[in-house]
Amino acid sequence: MNTLRHRHTIAIVVFGIVYAAITMFVENSYYQLIMAVVPVWAVMGLAWNLFSGYSGLVSFGHAAFFGLGAYFVALAQTHWGLSPWISIPCAGVLGGLAGIVVGMPTFRLRGHYFALAMLAYPLALLYVFEWLGYQELTLPMQREAPILYMQFEDHRVYGLLALALMLGAMALTRRLERSRFGLSLLAIKQDEAAAEAAGIDARAWKLKALTLSGAMAGAAGGFYAIVLLVVTPAAVFGMLVSAQALIVTMFGGVGTVWGPVIGAVVLVPLSELLHAKLGNLVPGIQGVVYGVAIVAVILLAPEGVFWKLRDLRQSRRVPDDEPVAAAAAAPAADIARPERHRTGQEAVILEARGVSKSFGGLKAVQSVSFEVREGEILGIIGPNGAGKTTLFNLLNGFVRPDEGEVRLDGRVITGTRPDQICAAGVGRTFQVVKPFRRMTVLDNVVVGAFVHASSEADARQRAQEAVRRVGLEAESGRLAGQLSTKQLRLLELARALAGQPKLLLLDETLAGLGPQDAAEVVDVIRSLAGTGLTVVIIEHTMPAMVKLVDRFVVLDHGAVLTSGLPAAVTRDPAVIDAYLGKRWRAAHA
Amino acid sequence: MNGAQLAENFLQALTAGILTGVIYGLMCVGLSLIFGVMRVINFAQGDFMMLGMYAAWFVFGLLVPGGSGGSVFAPYIAALAAGPMVFVAGVLVHKLLVSRVTGMRGNALESEGHYAQLILTLGIALILQNGGLFVFGSQPVSISTPLSSNAWEVGPLYGELVSVFVNQGQLVSAVIAAIAVLGFVVLMNRSRLGKALRAAADNPEAALYMGIDVERAHRIAFGFGVAITGVGGGLLASSYPFQPYVGLEYVIVMYAGVVLGGLGSVSGAFFGGLTIGLVQQLSTLFLPQQLQNTAIFVVFLAIVLVRPQGLFGRAVRRA
Known part of the structure; x- marks a missing residue:
């Protein structure tokens, strides 16, 4: 470094x-x-x-x-x-x-x-x-x-x-x-x-x-x-001034100190010299040079000269860091569900009371109430369109409820900005993983660590800790763009963890993973919960969820259908009809 | 200044605002068509308008050798003839350049695909402007017609005190622009082509599965959109002198109108353009002439700031 x-x-x-x-x-x-x-x-x-x-x-x-x-x-x-x-x-x-x-x-x-x-x-x-x-x-x-x-x-x-x-x-x-x-x-x-x-x-x-x-x-x-x-x-406020700033940068490469420099060193002398030699014959040649340059860049190398060259150089180099994931012994796909001792009497950390939200005529969430107790893993399930993600958006402040309130540690957080809710101890991940592809795994996580970090060194340390907790140490120097789906999910977990939340909202973290990868991620989430973190997870894949969560809340058409322990919920006829379907009943009868 | 004088000035500015506003409305409809169908902000729209002006000027030169006299219809025939010429230019530009970053191919690009389109059209705008300087020269030209120096007098009204002059050239231009807008609306609603364009706009993927060639629909929409704006430019050309950089002024005029009417709405674009014409002309009542365009920019900023999603846009945040 x-x-x-x-x-x-x-x-x-x-x-x-x-x-x-x-x-x-x-x-x-x-x-x-x-x-x-x-x-x-x-x-x-x-x-x-x-x-x-x-x-x-x-x-x-x-x-x-x-x-x-x-x-x-x-x-x-x-x-x-x-x-x-x-x-x-x-x-x-x-x-x-x-x-x-x-x-x-x-x-x-x-x-x-x-x-x-x-x-x-x-x-x-x-x-x-x-x-x-x-x-x-x-x-x-x-x-x-x-x-x-x-x-x-x-x-x-x-x-x-x-x-x-x-x-x-x-x-x-x-x-x-x-x-x-x-x-x-x-x-x-x-x-x-x-x-x-x-x-x-x-x-x-x-x-x-x-x-x-x-x-x-x-x-x-x-x-x-x-x-x-x-x-x-015209020379200082004109269109060409703004355009030139944009074009030298896009030409050289966005997001790097060298981009604008490369762009200016190539394009400015080129247009000036052409203007000096041909300006009388071809007025406006400077503008044409910039126009052609930007059109060519967009069509041929939208990332700019700097990144294009760097990618070319890197692809020629033999990759020296083969993934080491295969070396780790794969845990059995069907892990036993370890007992977790929970009394059900722990303090309430998050509470939703009669929360509702409509988009136009669509009632996405209808007077939903539930509570999350400290240290538990709560699973929220429901068919597509049941309002699961909207519920998360209401909890972490992206969307303001039409009615009802959300309390964190007894304090009303409805109407608070998402970054403030995050700072208050609520972390979340997203259905679609969005890593910063050109940044290393560690740098990705550092972004999440700034919430509570007093300095950059502190943030880096917290990030390293988070990367260790999800078991990605071996990959911490790699670019996020090179990771597998499972590793990306873990990366996102680490990014949320780096902010040191008390409560973690996970949006379909197991989606798109094979049974074995899913089991590994489940292990990581369980180990996090073991350290006292509270987890709320939205999920589709029922089998993995049964092994993971302490308690279920089942949503259907934006409303709470039922809630309770996994064993009870999966036998509830209403749940089976709304969500699991007849095949589940046949298989588990 | 007495009351009658004030009223006269106001009515005069109102008339001028409506006459230019209708033409702005036509230009905005062209821009709006492109955005509506392709979801592309075309920065070069003003420069295609400039091409329309020069195309009309060129045709006028053929119809009326010597540059003056001739039939009173010549400038309008020239303006309409600019349409097909700009259409061809638009189709070519779309086929060779724009199509590479829009439509289905645009979706495949990285997250910056969105901006790639915007910036590509900026490049095209620079090439057209400065290329125009080379081809057409920097001297302003205009299409002179006997009509544009004649006016009909409305009035005198209110006991000989107030009378309004309506420039004949501008009035004919405005009428043609209004007819063109109506014709376009009928075409979009009635014809098979219009339906295909609307389907492609609504859901390109579904349209593709229904056997609509979306790529072709986009090409036609782009060509059509710039051609409509080009005709608007041709109609303006008979009352305003122009040079190759003229597009820059109008690109903001057009966007102000289109945003005012709600991005993508064709009828909204027309009334948006009309409003901008009124704002521009009425601003001359209390602002110096040079600040006409500043007034438009301020109105434009006010619109986008007060209604961030546009007048008909919806505010949806997705995680």
């Missing part, structure tokens, strides 16, 4: 030295300008990546931050004589503030609506700045103190300054990437619901990401104004 981290740092340093050396050797002043502009777009790409790449919300509006930064630096120098050494950091702050102002209302939107709304901000600003009379703002020459105003005879200095800005942005991204910040955003990108269930306050993290991203874009815009010396609304 540490050597990997060092390798990345070394790569960044080497890249910086090479870039600086090339900058110093370039003599033509137009090429010197290109050397200064490439890092600006790389920083814009990094800013876009920091927000959209990690959170998965596509922004078409980063030009708003860029343009505000550029105009701030230009106006501050023209009107107040403010030095760019001060105004560029201020432009960053302004961009960050703009990120907050934009994010607060816009995060209510999802998907397409978010992307479209983001597009409207820079375009609205574009017309406002035109109306204000800033069609073309030229920065005044400062002959008295050129260095104070970042005006250098030698254009190579701009290249070096831009490089410093880019290296700073790269270092910041690197730092954030593997921290709580980056992992939380990745979790949101993968599945916002799952992230919230893992205790992540999605809105707060998205807002932080957009603030930082806006700050980076604002600083980039401010520096851009200094390099070009002319600011026009």
Whole structure:
């Protein structure tokens, strides 16, 4: 892990030295300008990546931050004589503030609506700045103190300054990437619901990401104004600005510090040189270059150049970590049901009272009441459409009940946000496993560990503990995308465990597993319950459930049909009719 | 400014708003068709509209050599002729590019397939805009017709104080746009093609099992959608000068209208577009001319923020 981290740092340093050396050797002043502009777009790409790449919300509006930064630096120098050494950091702050102002209302939107709304901000600003009379703002020459105003005879200095800005942005991204910040955003990108269930306050993290991203874009815009010396609304608020940020990143690869850098290093010089050579013959060639680049990337390598290369390299390497699962002795498929000593008088940990929820005319859950006692394994069964998953969504706060209330340790939690319910000690898994495929098993679990962790080291330790408890230690360094279905189920268990819940809600954890794999997972769940954890599990596969649970609640058409001990429930004629069917009766008569 | 003057300004802006609004409505219907059938946000819609404008301009040049005079019908024939031309362009773009990330193939892509479509159409938009700059040049052009410099005077009303001028060119354009929208609605509801398109929109998989070629339905919907917007562009072209970047302004106008009417609803899109036209023209009563589009963006943001799922959308969260 540490050597990997060092390798990345070394790569960044080497890249910086090479870039600086090339900058110093370039003599033509137009090429010197290109050397200064490439890092600006790389920083814009990094800013876009920091927000959209990690959170998965596509922004078409980063030009708003860029343009505000550029105009701030230009106006501050023209009107107040403010030095760019001060105004560029201020432009960053302004961009960050703009990120907050934009994010607060816009995060209510999802998907397409978010992307479209983001597009409207820079375009609205574009017309406002035109109306204000800033069609073309030229920065005044400062002959008295050129260095104070970042005006250098030698254009190579701009290249070096831009490089410093880019290296700073790269270092910041690197730092954030593997921290709580980056992992939380990745979790949101993968599945916002799952992230919230893992205790992540999605809105707060998205807002932080957009603030930082806006700050980076604002600083980039401010520096851009200094390099070009002319600011026009179309050049800084225009569609191409937002598009370029997105395109250099998508081209190079989303979700990595190298993506935007690769994209900028390839595409910016290409479009600039073509523009210089053919601009008179073919106006608009820059836009065509970016358009063709993004179309080609989407069609040929949607993951971007960086990931494509990495995948190619990895597939050529001989896999050195063969799965060791086969080595473990497989437990007998039909394990005996060990006795669990339960009095039925333990304290009530979770209680649902008359909970109802309708979607339109469909009554998904109808006045359901039940209680969960400390340390027990409660099974909720019922046919498809009986309202099982909706019930879980009501318990962990995804859905607000129309009527009734849910109490955790006697406290009403109805109407509380999912991440807060998670922090209060309720963990959950999902019917469909959603691992973060490009992250290692351990990193996947670390995401879940942040809920109660005081530091990153603490989170890592808790994650390791959780991985050990489900028996995935051997796989902890592997990428989640390489796991088997059973291992993925265990991974999800570990992710929920890492938040150290008192109560675990498992949604069809045994679905899609063969009898032997199911038996292994059942063993793990039983061993967890043995350590005092309370478990509520939804399931289809009746035989495995009988061996697992202490008590059943049977749902049918959204209402509780019956509840009780497994032996009693499986003999109840009403249950057999609603759920088990005649074949069960025939087989067990 | 006295009351009569105020009333006159208001009525004048209202008239202009309705006349442009009907054409915006037609353009929105095209965009809405694509989203409704394919569930794809087409970023390049404004640029196909630009193609429609230039196609109409080209046909007009053939009909009226020299660029002025000629039959009063020439600009409208040209605008309608733009439809089939843009249709062919749309079908080609769909076949070669868009179809690779949409429909059944789109479903097979990773979770980002959704955004792949959006970003692909952004790339197409950039190519069309900037390619247009090369092919058509950056000088604004317009289709001049004798009608667009004539107006009918309504009034004088209220004792000779108030009179409203209705531009003849715009009025004819608006009437044609309204007829086109009605024709489209009839086509969608009555014809076999319309039924196939609606089936493909409703449930592509089921439609596939019913023997409907969903890929083809998507291709036709895309071609049709951009062609309708292209005709709208052609109709606008006789009253507004345009250049290759014109699409960008209208893409927000169109999305504002479509979102206002509820994404995917065709009649909603028409009235959404009409409303946007009214907002744009009425805003000139109290805002400077340059901020017309800012007014639209603000209305657009207000709509999506107040009704995050659109006016007819449903808020469903799934775990």
